[in-house]
Amino acid sequence: MDIRTLCLGILTLGEASGYEIKQSFEDHFSRFYEASFGSIYPALAKLTEEGFVTCTELPQDKRPDKKVYRITAQGRLAFIDELMKPPGRDRLRSEFIATLMFADLLPTRHLSDMLDERVRDARGAVAEWRAREQGRVTPGQRFVLGYAIAMHEAMARYIEDNRHLIEGHALLTPGAAPAG
Amino acid sequence: MDIRTLCLGILTLGEASGYEIKQSFEDHFSRFYEASFGSIYPALAKLTEEGFVTCTELPQDKRPDKKVYRITAQGRLAFIDELMKPPGRDRLRSEFIATLMFADLLPTRHLSDMLDERVRDARGAVAEWRAREQGRVTPGQRFVLGYAIAMHEAMARYIEDNRHLIEGHALLTPGAAPAG
DNA sequence: GGGTCTATATATCGGATCGAAATAGGTTTG
DNA sequence: CAAACCTATTTCGATCCGATATATAGACCC
Numbered sequence: 001m002d003i004r005t006l007c008l009g010i011l012t013l014g015e016a017s018g019y020e021i022k023q024s025f026e027d028h029f030s031r032f033y034e035a036s037f038g039s040i041y042p043a044l045a046k047l048t049e050e051g052f053v054t055c056t057e058l059p060q061d062k063r064p065d066k067k068v069y070r071i072t073a074q075g076r077l078a079f080i081d082e083l084m085k086p087p088g089r090d091r092l093r094s095e096f097i098a099t100l101m102f103a104d105l106l107p108t109r110h111l112s113d114m115l116d117e118r119v120r121d122a123r124g125a126v127a128e129w130r131a132r133e134q135g136r137v138t139p140g141q142r143f144v145l146g147y148a149i150a151m152h153e154a155m156a157r158y159i160e161d162n163r164h165l166i167e168g169h170a171l172l173t174p175g176a177a178p179a180g
Numbered sequence: 181m182d183i184r185t186l187c188l189g190i191l192t193l194g195e196a197s198g199y200e201i202k203q204s205f206e207d208h209f210s211r212f213y214e215a216s217f218g219s220i221y222p223a224l225a226k227l228t229e230e231g232f233v234t235c236t237e238l239p240q241d242k243r244p245d246k247k248v249y250r251i252t253a254q255g256r257l258a259f260i261d262e263l264m265k266p267p268g269r270d271r272l273r274s275e276f277i278a279t280l281m282f283a284d285l286l287p288t289r290h291l292s293d294m295l296d297e298r299v300r301d302a303r304g305a306v307a308e309w310r311a312r313e314q315g316r317v318t319p320g321q322r323f324v325l326g327y328a329i330a331m332h333e334a335m336a337r338y339i340e341d342n343r344h345l346i347e348g349h350a351l352l353t354p355g356a357a358p359a360g
Numbered sequence: 361g362g363g364t365c366t367a368t369a370t371a372t373c374g375g376a377t378c379g380a381a382a383t384a385g386g387t388t389t390g
Numbered sequence: 391c392a393a394a395c396c397t398a399t400t401t402c403g404a405t406c407c408g409a410t411a412t413a414t415a416g417a418c419c420c
Binding site: 001006009012028029031032033034079080083084086087088090091092093094095096097098099100101102103104105106110114117138139140141142143144146147150151153154155157158159162165166 | 181186189192208209211212213214259260263264266267268270271272273274275276277278279280281282283284285286290294297318319320321322323324326327330331333334335337338339342343345346
Binding site: 002 | 407416
């Protein structure tokens with residue numbers, strides 16, 4: 001499932017320009033799948049070539065011209081074909097986790113700041129998704145939203161519950177009493 | 181934090197060949213950060229050029245020759261410098277989630293198989309990590325291992341608890357009784 | 361008034377990375 | 391005894407990201 005296919009998928013929800021597809025990626029797939037303009041525009045060009053989408057140029061005043069893409073019947077079939085393929089493994093690239101693997105090389109203060117920031121970010125994302133959960137979404141979208149919320153809540157909870165493992169052991173060492 | 185830096189990190193744990201670094205990625209970073217030979221070998225060449233690692237060719241009988249890499253003092257400093265930079269956002273590419281966004285386009289049977297497979301995979305990964313948890317690891321590694329376990333347990337649990345949202349509503353609709 | 365920021369909109373390019381193949385001998389498995 | 395897999399490195403096309411270029415216009419600040 002490449003960006004080309006995902007663009008096709010977004011176009012099953014309605015016509016859109018490249019710019020709007022980028023926004024759609026941020027709205028619907030944020031944190032699960034991302035795509036840059038450098039992928040989207042060439043993808044749309046190729047999909048047009050292949051007859052999976054059609055393109056209508058739409059002049060706008062006070063705005064740059066827009067190219068509106070619409071999925072074709074052939075494109076719909078191609079998309080379903082792709083959807084039916086068993087999904088590949090998740091591919092995550094987490095600099096956060098990679099850094100924590102080497103936690104023993106970093107000052108505790110630095111680690112604490114990183115963990116605080118991470119928990120804040122996760123909780124913030126959960127709050128945003130909870131707001132969106134109220135809106136009108138398909139069952140699939142509701143499931144994915146709930147998944148995102150569950151994952152990020154688990155992340156924040158795990159960090160809070162286990163940060164002592166890397167933030168120094170003074171308070172856990174038997175016999176050691178906090179100063180003051 | 182690019183692959184070059186991650187290679188440097190792995191070399192802080194001891195000398196290794198490119199092949200062994202690939203295995204290390206699979207052991208330590210599996211599902212958090214991946215790297216292919218196509219990234220690792222050029223990375224090691226560049227690190228050697230820059231003086232961050234040294235390379236010793238080691239002829240082996242009954243095996244292809246090996247190039248063993250060792251991190252230098254300069255390399256260690258460069259790695260810490262990189263580690264201290266605030267980690268970038270996690271970047272995930274999940275075909276599984278992308279597919280479920282369009283769950284309404286897929287037959288229920290197909291969805292069920294996908295979800296079963298996913299739960300099986302997550303539970304399997306958790307079992308493997310639990311086994312590794314017993315071994316000798318640094319606090320950072322223990323934290324990351326626990327994180328991996330917590331995330332995948334949350335994933336399996338969420339899917340089990342919410343799969344009815346996309347597997348059809350017959351059993352939930354008031355008044356609807358299962359056939360047979 | 362000038363400066364910067366943000367938003368809409370598309371195109372393009374360098375560089376990072378993947379995934380697969382090429383090469384080559386040894387070992388395990390059916 | 392062939393097929394499959396393990397060790398080990400190199401290389402290459404394809405994909406994708408991130409940044410930049412281009413153009414216009416409203417918002418905000420000093």
